[in-house]
Amino acid sequence: MNSLTARIIILVAIFTIGTSLAIGQQTQKPAAPVGPAIKQIDLEGLKTVLKTDGKPRLINFWATWCDPCREEFPELVKIDAAYKGKIDFISVSLDDLEDIGTTVPKFLHEMKATMPAYLLHASDEDAAIAAITNISSDFHGSLPFTILIKPNGELAYSHAGKIHPDELNAAIAKQLSAGQ
Amino acid sequence: MKKVAILAVMVVALAAAAYSQAQVGSKIENFSLPDVDGKTQSLADLKGSKGTVVVFVSIRCPVVRGYNERLNEIAKVYKAKGITLVGIDANITEPATDVKAHAMMNWDFPVLIDKDSKIADKLGANVTPEAFYIDTDNVLVYHGAIDNDRSGRNVTEHFLQTAFDATLAGKKPARTSANAFGCTIQRTAQ
Numbered sequence: 462m463n464s465l466t467a468r469i470i471i472l473v474a475i476f477t478i479g480t481s482l483a484i485g486q487q488t489q490k491p492a493a494p495v496g497p498a499i500k501q502i503d504l505e506g507l508k509t510v511l512k513t514d515g516k517p518r519l520i521n522f523w524a525t526w527c528d529p530c531r532e533e534f535p536e537l538v539k540i541d542a543a544y545k546g547k548i549d550f551i552s553v554s555l556d557d558l559e560d561i562g563t564t565v566p567k568f569l570h571e572m573k574a575t576m577p578a579y580l581l582h583a584s585d586e587d588a589a590i591a592a593i594t595n596i597s598s599d600f601h602g603s604l605p606f607t608i609l610i611k612p613n614g615e616l617a618y619s620h621a622g623k624i625h626p627d628e629l630n631a632a633i634a635k636q637l638s639a640g641q
Numbered sequence: 642m643k644k645v646a647i648l649a650v651m652v653v654a655l656a657a658a659a660y661s662q663a664q665v666g667s668k669i670e671n672f673s674l675p676d677v678d679g680k681t682q683s684l685a686d687l688k689g690s691k692g693t694v695v696v697f698v699s700i701r702c703p704v705v706r707g708y709n710e711r712l713n714e715i716a717k718v719y720k721a722k723g724i725t726l727v728g729i730d731a732n733i734t735e736p737a738t739d740v741k742a743h744a745m746m747n748w749d750f751p752v753l754i755d756k757d758s759k760i761a762d763k764l765g766a767n768v769t770p771e772a773f774y775i776d777t778d779n780v781l782v783y784h785g786a787i788d789n790d791r792s793g794r795n796v797t798e799h800f801l802q803t804a805f806d807a808t809l810a811g812k813k814p815a816r817t818s819a820n821a822f823g824c825t826i827q828r829t830a831q
Contacts, residue, residue, distance in 0.1 A: 526703045527824065555822070557792060585797070587789045590820035601767040603825035622825070 496566025497578055499554065504583045507592050510551055513612050517636040519550045519629075522581075522593070522606040525564045526556070530605040533623045534572050537607075540629060541576045547637055548609075550576040555604060558582045611636060662765025662784075665817040669779050672760050674729065674753035677741035682753060684727075684775070691723030691809060692776040694801065696787070697761060698728040698752065699769040700735050700743035702824035707791050708770050709747050715787070715802065716750040724774075724805055731755035731766065732827040758828040768823035772801050774808075782808055785819040 502510060510520065521537055523530035541550045552574065554565050561580045569578055583589035593600045593608075597619035600606050609618035609632050618632035663669060673683040687693055696712060699705050716726035728750055730740045737754045744752045755761055764773050774783040783804035790796045804814040 529825070584795055585789050586791060586822055587786060587798070587800075587819045590822055594820065602771075602820055602822040603768045 496568070496570030497575070499561050499565050499569075499578045499580050501558065501561060502553075502579045502581055504585065504589050504592060506579070507553070507581055507583065507589055510553060510579060511592065511596055511610070513610050513614055514549060515612055517548045517612060517617065517633065517640070518610045519544075519548055519633065520553060520608050520610070521551075522553050522555060522604055524555045524604055525560060525568050527604040529623045531568070533605055534568075534574070536624060536626045538572050538574050540626065540633070541574070543630075544633055544637075548633060552576055552578045554578065554580045556580060609633060609636065612640065663763070663773065663781050665781050665784055667781055669764070669773070669775050669781055671779070672763070674755055674760060675737070677737055677744055677752050677754065679737070682751065684779075687725055687727050687751060688775075688777070689720065689723045689725035690777070692774065692782070693725045693727055694719075694772055694774040694783075694805075695727050695729055695760075695764070696773075697766045697769045697771045697826060698730055698748070699732050699824055699826075700730065700740055701732075702769045704791050704823040705769050706747075707793060708787060711787065711793060712770070713749040719802075719805055722805070722809055724809075726750045728752040729755050729760060729766075731758040731761035732769075733758065733829060734827045758826060761826050761828070766826060768821050768825060770823055771821040774801065774804055776808060783814055783817050786821040789819070791822065 519540070523534070525531070537550075537552075544550070552569070554560075556565050558580065565578070565580060581589060590600070590602055593606070596610065597608050597616050599619045599621050601621065603621060605623065607618075607620045607624050607629065608616060609629070611617045617636050618629065620629070669684070671683055671685050673681050676682050684693065684695075694715075712726065712728075719726065728744070728748060730752060733756070737756075740752060740754060766773070770787060772783070772785065772787055773781060776782050783801065785800065787801045788796045789798040789800065798819070800816060800819040803816065807814040
């Protein structure tokens with residue numbers, strides 16, 4: 462093999478590899494959103510979420526833009542793991558609808574959160590807030606907000622702002638012992 | 642023993658009063674706060690001929706950001722009708738210099754700095770944005786949300802403007818409050 466032949470082989474190889482990479486990039490599908498699937502709910506969906514189904518129900522209202530919400534989430538993930546199967550734990554994001562496939566699942570994925578996750582998108586925000594206020598008058602439209610509802614629908618615990626894990630754990634334990 | 646009981650009742654009453662929310666129909670006392678340039682402004686100074694709406698704002702809250710254009714439009718339209726819009730930033734986490742820079746870029750209305758959240762406490766404001774419309778006699782006419790859709794794309798109820806229009810027409814607004822949703826006013830450094 463003389464030097465000219467060797468140069469031609471190298472050039473052909475570079476061209477072939479380059480073309481393959483370019484084709485590969487063109488046909489590459491966009492990455493699927495990272496994290497759990499988030500279900501969109503409206504006012505009626507919210508009312509359903511606020512109803513218990515035989516177990517105490519813990520609901521955390523949050524948003525990715527809310528710093529205290531993000532800060533308290535690791536504690537909520539621990540609580541979810543501790544009481545898996547004993548209570549229903551649901552997270553309800555109040556982020557914008559555009560975030561349902563991006564920042565919301567990304568954050569939940571980072572948190573390793575596995576509880577059912579919803580995003581509330583109500584056409585009438587006043588009515589949606591009123592639905593939560595009907596359960597707990599502690600809600601004043603700010604996040605995070607956490608409630609624990611007894612199996613009979615009564616409010617067992619509510620907290621505006623970052624949770625105090627000891628208090629919430631005690632409230633859950635009390636409900637579980639009451640149900641035995 | 643009786644004195645202790647009376648004292649306990651007084652302490653509870655004082656604590657409750659400190660955080661009680663201003664009721665629609667009640668009179669709001671005049672107050673003064675520094676603006677973003679440090680100049681003291683009073684509610685009386687800023688009041689329009691048909692009243693003032695105080696809106697609690699934040700430079701970091703995305704919900705407020707979503708309302709920037711609507712607030713500027715309301716300020717413009719209703720200033721011409723005698724109602725002035727005044728923003729108040731009561732977040733301890735937002736320095737006046739940052740608020741000034743943000744206000745110059747985003748808001749076409751005066752903004753006051755409520756450093757100790759005293760006025761927020763007095764009115765019972767919890768979130769941003771949250772509006773308090775005060776008429777010419779300093780009576781609170783409307784309190785709460787600006788409208789019923791923070792995205793601005795599906796607004797069906799313009800709560801604040803409807804309250805303005807009713808008052809301007811010499812009527813009592815049919816609706817005097819609506820639930821405000823937004824970012825918690827940061828009263829303490831966290």
